[in-house]
Amino acid sequence: MSIVPARPSSADTRAGRSPVAPLLGLAWLHFLNDGAANFLPGILPAILVGLHAGAASASGIMAALLIGQGFQPFAGWLSDRLGGKALAILGVSGTTLGLILVGQSRGLPTLLAALALIGVSNALFHPQSLALARSLAKKRHGAIMSVFLVGGELGRGLYPLIASLVVAHFTTSGLWIVALPAIMSIPLIAPLLPPLVPRAANAAPVHWRRHARPAATLIAYAALRSFGLYALVTFLPIAWQHDGGSLVGGASLITVLLVVGVIGNVSGGLIADRLGRRIVLVGSSLLTAALVAIYLMSSGWIVWLILGLLGIAVFSALPVSVLVGQDIFPENRSLGSGIALGLGNSLGALLLLGFGVATSAFGVPTALWILPPVALMCALLAARL
Structure with missing residues (x-):
């Protein structure tokens, strides 16, 4: 397979245009896309009630949303072949349409179809938008990637609430209201983005054998990390409502975890630029293991503080893992980011199905104790990256 990383158009490079407006526009699209792709945990308890389903069904519904992200490596390959920016625009448009369709679903089949559309569209958006973000950086890739990723994490955190x-x-049925910002913004931001040029005909091939070992380590790390995060955002609101809390209160747990986690996104990239990526990845996993255990043993107002700290720990690794994936595959950075995010997320969704079985057997609070050992396994894998 002959592919190279997509680059900004030569016209934009010669013009020396400032990257600030495209970067902020791209971050806003990331906010809209990831919000539309991750709102579900905030309303999942209500959906389960409407479907007359138990907590274990939450894993299957979330998996329908998330498993489409396994399409990201192919989307990255397609992005480098086509160039441009159409896949990123198509992706955020598809997640927005899927959000509207979820609100119009009246049964499990139509709900799953709408969620599958969101998952595939989300996969289309990320590889090309990540390549666009990196192409805007002359240096300090970690900081630039953090700015881009902050938009996505804010969307992930705020949209459930x-x-x-x-x-x-x-x-x-009122979910169409949530889609209005994207409907208004996409036509305005699309012209700001510099198109990527497609790969050259004589592009260097991907050296699969050379990359196999680090890629396998990264995939295992990303899968376990994603599984842990998905288990938290799926089942914390369900446990909250089971204990008598409100739908909005359960969604607020996710918002605190993900929005405060923006601090981790920014600091993770900056620390990696200064001290190295492995320190961030290992430290993030160790702190995550400790904070999940502390959260499970706590009650009262302190849980909100712990969730904020947990968000910082979890998301400090995100920009760094994307950069690691891109550098493992220097011939095709879109493919690398697709593996670091999409394939890992998809495998994490499959693991979440097994976690649903554990919640049925042992209950949600007991099953969540699986997560600290999972985070320790992430630390061991991160030490090898």
């Missing part, structure tokens, strides 16, 4: 507020007042 926003969606829960809308559903609490208008039921799920």
Whole structure:
């Protein structure tokens, strides 16, 4: 397979245009895309009630949303072949449409179809947008990647809360309201983005054998890390409502975890630029193991503080793992980011199905004790990257 990383257009490079406006526009699209792709945990307890399903069904519903991200490596390959910016625009448009369709679903089959559309569209968006973000950086790739990723993490954190507020007042049929910012923004931001040029005909091939070992380590790390995060955002709100909490209160748990985690996104990239990537990846995993255990043993107001610290720990590794994936595959950075995010997320979704079985057998609080050992396994893998 002959592919090279997509680059910004030669016209934009010669013009020496400032990357600030495209970067902020790209970060805003990331906010909209990841919000539309990750709102579900905030309203999942209400959906389970509407479907007359138990907590174990949450894993299957979330897997339908997430497993499509395994399409990301192919989307990265396609992005480098086609260049441009169409896949990124198509992706955020598809997640927005899927969000609207979830609100119009009246049964499990149509719900799963809408979630599958969101998952595939999310996979289309990320590889090309990540390549666009890196192409805007002359240096300090970690810092630039952190700015881009902050948009996505804010969307992931705020949309569950926003969606829960809308559903609490208008039921799920009002979810189209949540899609309005994307509908208005996409036509305005698309012209700001510099198109990527497609790969050259004489591009260097991907050296699969040379990359096999580090790629396998990264995939295992990303899968376990994603599984741990998915288990938290899926089952913390369910446990909260089971204990008598409200739908909005459960969604607020996710918002605290993910929005405060933006601090980790920014600091992780900056620390990696100064001290190295392995320190960030290992430190993030060790802190995650400790903080999950502390959270499970705590109660009262302190859990909110612990969740914020946990978000910082978890998301400090995200920009670094993307850069590691891109550098493992220097011939095709879109493929590398697709593996670091998409394939890892998809495998994490499969692991989440098994976790659903554990919640049925042992209950959600007991099953969550699986997560600290999983984070320690991530630390061991990160030490080899």
